[in-house]
Amino acid sequence: xxxxxEGIDGSxxxxxxxxxxxxxxxxxxxxxxxxxxxxxxxxEEIRNLLLTGDPDRWSxxxxxxxxxxxxRDHLEKTIQPNLDxxxxxxxxxFADSTRVYQGAxxxxxxxxVDVLHREMIGIDPDLTLVFDMxxxxxxxxxxxxxxxxxxxxxxxxxxxxxxxxGFLALTNDFADRCVVIDxxxxxxxxxxRMWSVVKDRLQ
Ligand code: TMP
Numbered sequence: 705x706x707x708x709x710e711g712i713d714g715s716x717x718x719x720x721x722x723x724x725x726x727x728x729x730x731x732x733x734x735x736x737x738x739x740x741x742x743x744x745x746x747x748e749e750i751r752n753l754l755l756t757g758d759p760d761r762w763s764x765x766x767x768x769x770x771x772x773x774x775x776r777d778h779l780e781k782t783i784q785p786n787l788d789x790x791x792x793x794x795x796x797x798f799a800d801s802t803r804v805y806q807g808a809x810x811x812x813x814x815x816x817v818d819v820l821h822r823e824m825i826g827i828d829p830d831l832t833l834v835f836d837m838x839x840x841x842x843x844x845x846x847x848x849x850x851x852x853x854x855x856x857x858x859x860x861x862x863x864x865x866x867x868x869x870g871f872l873a874l875t876n877d878f879a880d881r882c883v884v885i886d887x888x889x890x891x892x893x894x895x896x897r898m899w900s901v902v903k904d905r906l907q
Contacts, residue, residue, distance in 0.1 A: 706783070708800065712843075713867075724902055750773060764813055775825055800834075800871070834872075834874070834875050836887055
């Protein structure tokens with residue numbers, strides 16, 4: 705099973721991805737937690753190029769190519785080998801982030817994203833959890849982390865609002881695998897919402 709966690713910056717999806725992995729391990733499942741951009745040695749190097757520096761450092765078109773290159777490395781080195789071993793692969797972001805961050809925020813580039821995805825990646829998750837919350841609160845949380853990987857947070861609130869709309873539209877495009885999780889409230893409340901969906905799908 706291949707599960708992705710998606711959402712705007714600061715939506716709490718990374719914390720919930722970790723908790724999901726822990727809960728799956730408690731059920732005795734073989735689970736791998738990974739992330740994008742990154743999840744393999746070369747892809748992590750590309751991550752550094754993409755997430756640091758000036759917001760204008762790359763155009764959305766260049767980003768599509770870099771994220772797809774990183775994803776291909778991640779797929780070859782981490783995702784596919786673990787799916788082949790029947791492990792559950794949980795990834796903190798996957799192609800839906802490119803569909804939204806690059807495909808729907810700075811011009812309509814979705815066709816380019818979809819063509820590259822079909823030619824170079826070719827798989828989508830079995831289940832995608834989209835963490836949804838007020839972009840204002842999420843952005844404050846994201847920036848407060850000062851992770852040094854704030855290039856996309858630095859595009860500002862209007863950008864985060866576009867992202868939220870983009871993720872919600874995407875869940876309609878892929879209604880068979882996408883589930884929106886209300887990411888407001890305490891970590892435990894969000895965990896309960898997320899886990900009830902994952903548990904259902906496992907059955
Ligand atoms: P995160 O590890 O905090 O989620 O940060 C990853 C950042 O990269 C986040 O701002 C979203 C962005 N991103 C894209 O713009 N496109 C993509 O395809 C992926 C995977 C991430």
